[in-house]
Amino acid sequence: SQTIHQWPATLVQPVGSPLSLECTVEGTSNPNLYWYRQAAGRGLQLLFYSVGIGQISSEVPQNLSASRPQDRQFILSSKKLLLSDSGFYLCAWSVSGAYGEQFFGPGTRLTVL
Amino acid sequence: AQSVAQPEDQVNVAEGNPLTVKCTYSVSGNPYLFWYVQYPNRGLQFLLKYITGDNLVKGSYGFEAEFNKSQTSFHLKKPSALVSDSALYFCAVRAIHNNDMRFGAGTRLTVKP
Numbered sequence: 244s245q246t247i248h249q250w251p252a253t254l255v256q257p258v259g260s261p262l263s264l265e266c267t268v269e270g271t272s273n274p275n276l277y278w279y280r281q282a283a284g285r286g287l288q289l290l291f292y293s294v295g296i297g298q299i300s301s302e303v304p305q306n307l308s309a310s311r312p313q314d315r316q317f318i319l320s321s322k323k324l325l326l327s328d329s330g331f332y333l334c335a336w337s338v339s340g341a342y343g344e345q346f347f348g349p350g351t352r353l354t355v356l
Numbered sequence: 357a358q359s360v361a362q363p364e365d366q367v368n369v370a371e372g373n374p375l376t377v378k379c380t381y382s383v384s385g386n387p388y389l390f391w392y393v394q395y396p397n398r399g400l401q402f403l404l405k406y407i408t409g410d411n412l413v414k415g416s417y418g419f420e421a422e423f424n425k426s427q428t429s430f431h432l433k434k435p436s437a438l439v440s441d442s443a444l445y446f447c448a449v450r451a452i453h454n455n456d457m458r459f460g461a462g463t464r465l466t467v468k469p
Contacts, residue, residue: 249399277456286461287400287446302456333399343407344390345457347399 245270249334249348256355262307262321264351266334269315274336276317277345278309281331293317294339329355358383358449362460369437369467377432377463379447389430390448390457391421400446406430417441437467 246269256262268274278290289302291309299309306325310318317334331352335345359382369375381387388407392400404415411423421432430447447460 285444287459289456289458292456331397335400343388344402344405346402347392349399350397352397 245336245346247334247336247346247348249332249351251351252349253352254354256324256353258326258355259323262319262324262328262353264319264332264334264353266317266319266348267315268336271315271336271338273314273339275339276311277335277337278317278319279333279335281333281350282329287333290319324355326355329353358387358451358454358458360447360449360458360460362445362447362463364463365461366464366466369465371439371467371469372436375432375434375437375441375465375467377445377447377465379430379432379460380428381430381447381449382428383449383451386452388450388452389421389423390450391415391419391430391432392446392448392459394444394446394462403432437465439467439469441465442467 248267275294277292279287281287293299293311296311306321308320331350333350334348337345361380363378390405391403393403394400403419404413406413406423414420419434421430423430444462444464446462448457450457
């Protein structure tokens, strides 16, 4: 069966510090991968999605970036965090080429102070 | 572009009573529709989906949803609510030829004993 991992689970970082959040998927090949941010326990904002290694689509301009160095690895980064980057970050995957559901990881709670 | 509206921020029901969480959508062409549930500080869990076929879709934990094309709705229902159903519920839509999924703002369901 497929599983999706995210780490760390929680993170407290000062303003201006760098960020690296990691997401890995097991048990599937060539998945579509997604990064979302959820603010204040409400709606999800799609940040990035990827249909293959090195292929990243950005939904909103901001100081975050994403990379996919391996088939089942998706990384969210920032060079300098802002207070507004605080939130709950969710990684998700779906079967490539299909239009079914996405499966979500457990999330990372980021607090920028 | 596709979008989803969840008109109720909060739904309160008594345990044992039926529950309905409302969702309407907008999409070009035929939609793929989904319901997810989120417990505090957790990722989203997939409940059910409508792709094609029978308008009444049955999912996990006794939930079901009815697709109504004329009203562009996909309401989530359960005949008898449990206290453990208390959570945040998200409706989502994706168009057939589109890779990304759009989520509603979420509805917080509280089931009181």
